[in-house]
Amino acid sequence: MQTQHISPLKSIRWYYSVSAKIARIVPGYTLALIIITLASQLSLLAASFLPLKAIILIGSPNIPEYFPNSWKILGRENLFIGLSIAAIASYFFHLLAEKLIRNLTETGSKNLLAHSSKMILFEDQENIANRAYLRFTRSLASAFFVALTILLLGTFYNDLMIAIFTFWLVLIALFFLIRATSKPQHEKLLAVINDAPNTLASLGFLVAFGFMIYDLLDESPPEIFAALIGVLLSRQIMHRVAIFAHDTNSLITQHFQLSALFFHTHQLTQPQPSADANFWGHLAEDTRPKLLGNVISEITGDVLAVIEARWHQTGVHDVVAFEVSAKNAQSEHTEFFFVKIFNLKRSILAINEATLLAEAIPCNLPTLPFIGATSVANFHCHVFKWSNLEKFEPLDFKEPTYEILKRMMFTTPPPSLVKLFSRSRPLIWDRLSSVELSKFELAIATTEHIHILRSFLEARESIVHYLKSYPLQVTNIDISKDHLLFNSTDQKFVSHWGLWSLEPVGAGWPTSHKELIRLEGLFNDLQNSRPDMAELSINDLKLSALLFALDKLLIKQQFISAALLLPEIMSAYTHLTLKTPETSH
CATH class of the missing domain: 3.30.200.20 (Phosphorylase Kinase; domain 1)
Structure with a gap:
């Protein structure tokens, strides 16, 4: 699905509309998810913070002064055990909360979809709704977490809180300044914000840490405990702001799909990219x-x-x-x-x-x-x-196409092109590998064609050996009536070569019985035109054409049609292995 960015003001309005809609339809699930997400984030913070405190404690001869007096009466070893148990419990609580979040998110998103009473709009819409609802609740929880943490930081270390606010204000001012003055630079900045919010969060933490270094070296430094709390909280603040930015951006870039999913009055429309x-x-x-x-x-x-x-x-x-x-x-x-x-x-x-x-x-x-x-x-x-060229009438298109196919067969590709293509794309013998043919066998195993297919699979390596010995030609599988042109002297040209490939000579020729007979009529001229054809027979040419047609049908998973080619393929292969007088192998 394509994504589409909208202006910041429209983004805020849309986010508010979705918030109000979701809160009105599933208020219980939404409130529970926000509370549990906050609890999960706080427990993860505790699980990260408590082991550090326990290690510092066990590595000190005495209990550090910044521990509360009520804790000191437990003794150093008991306090260490208590902190370790609390860290493990916090981590297990975080895992339990995440599990509960997934279950509530799935149920809540299903209720949202059921309320919208709409038919299926696009593939995987349940997962899209699920992820969107998760991002929505997680973004709100992150916003609440940041607000609470900022208040807590203001209590312990007010100057650091002001420094963080200043950093954000500078970033916002810079964003709108670039947006107003330079569209290319604004798009680059959007790419950074959208693709790497953690980078900006790390930059914000670096600024906060730099301010603390400056403040600690000042004549009136903050208390060490306040600085320690400031380091931990500023890191969490920046991390949660990054999560909020990532989640809200993901929601906004899908706002057309999500509006169609969750709003009765919105249909699935997509503006021109x-x-x-x-x-x-x-x-x-x-x-x-x-x-x-x-x-x-x-x-x-x-x-x-x-x-x-x-x-x-x-x-x-x-x-x-x-x-x-x-x-x-x-x-x-x-x-x-x-x-x-x-x-x-x-x-x-x-x-x-x-x-x-x-x-x-x-x-x-x-x-x-x-x-x-x-x-x-x-x-x-x-x-x-360009000269005065014209297109063929649709009813006159077939014969000129044969002439183009003949021209491609009669043309020897230069060695540089062969080397370039073979290093970049799989050739037909790579595409007809035993692994790729396994789907073909799975489908045909339930039909009357299974015996001929097994004969083909048994002979595959030998057939591939023949294929590898054939010279190559350029094929173009995308020749339509709009691509075929002619001039006043009846020369014919193809105007589009976007889907060309190199294949064994004969590939691309039609494989009906009538057309294979027609191919026999070209064989002598082809041998005279290309010296590398001297050792080949008409059965080599037929085998190449039939195997190319087989490959195209297998790519489209038209397995029954592919199976109908197998008798002709095995007939051409049998003539080669019997070394009949008409063959040269």
């Missing part, structure tokens, strides 16, 4: 020419003014393209470009495409002429040469 708004904002009519001009100029090195930018449908969500005509400022010559811009969450597609096109320039892949890639306004941008 800021990244999307920024992306489409750059593509608006008034900003688009500047963006496209900057992209083209940065890649070509020429100063170009955009004359016209025509929308080009890519068929890929959050990947936009424009057919751009631009005039060179020096030569007055009009040039034509195809510019693709990828939204932030499509960066992987952009990087994949740029990697292939940069490495495969010497190849004969059916790509648009690639000029270069850059990043403008944090968005990946690719620029191609």
Whole structure:
């Protein structure tokens, strides 16, 4: 789920609304949770504080003066045993309280969801509600704990309390000052507050400790007991403030989901994320020419003014393209470009495409002429040469696709691309491992296909051995009607390569009986075009195509469809192992 930040004032109003709502619906659970959480925090503090006192006591020849007189009559050893037992009891009470908190939180959140009387809005909503209710009660308990501790600190060490307040006021003033003057710096500060509240808490404790050092070296230092209490309390105060900040921030960043869960009048709506708004904002009519001009100029090195930018449908969500005509400022010559811009969450597609096109320039892949890639306004941008290209009609799309698949088979990928890909991604023989096939076996064990599957599993290692000996080709599993273009001489091009991979030659070819026969007709031309195909047979090519199709079906968990390919796979494999005259192995 996406999160969304709101302004501090709106955050306070929303937090108050939720507080009032929860207190009204489950007042008993909420009050009990706050009290038990406070007790748990105090018992944990005691469990941390008492062992230190016990060790100091047993290491001293006499009972230190700061112990109350009523304690001193117990004697040093008895007092040590009493402190140790109290520390252990405090820790066990803390564990018991945490267990009770989990149980009450689960029951309270279920009551909240039941009161809202809504259908299931999103996955795992019970756990989301549970965690939100826990954070809410824990944040309130932390706020009460901090308030009580501050009052206690003011009793023992008033100057330190003022120093801590001053530190917080400076931080708040700095936050609003940066927020008003510098948006980038404000976002960085928000990231620090959201991601590392403990860092700020540690900084606050360091400031408090620094003040105590200064105060203890002053002419009128505080009492040692007050300083000791000040160290312990200031550490706890900062720690609980960090917990409060973390919990409230977690609640606020989920305020759309939580409002939909807990409020009758709120439906599950999600505003457009800021990244999307920024992306489409750059593509608006008034900003688009500047963006496209900057992209083209940065890649070509020429100063170009955009004359016209025509929308080009890519068929890929959050990947936009424009057919751009631009005039060179020096030569007055009009040039034509195809510019693709990828939204932030499509960066992987952009990087994949740029990697292939940069490495495969010497190849004969059916790509648009690639000029270069850059990043403008944090968005990946690719620029191609453009001419008067057109898309195929949907009914005429099938035959050109076969020609593209043939072109990819006939193209030998450069060694640098093979090395780069094999070091980064699993190849098909890695994906068809015995571990990955275990789910396939589990599903098919209940069907009539189990015998052919077991034959396949027994032969898997030998089949993989054949696969590893095949030369590789580039495949593109994402060729749609919006990606296939042609020019006036009937040359065909693919405009999108975000999901390319390297597979054994033949992979990606359709596997129906008719198409496999068609593949046989290409085999001789393929052998003549690629020297590395000399030792292969048509059954090698069929085996590669069928295993690639099997892999894709297994990824989608279409196990029955995958099982229907096994007879053809085993037939091609059997021809290879029998070394029929048509094979060359």
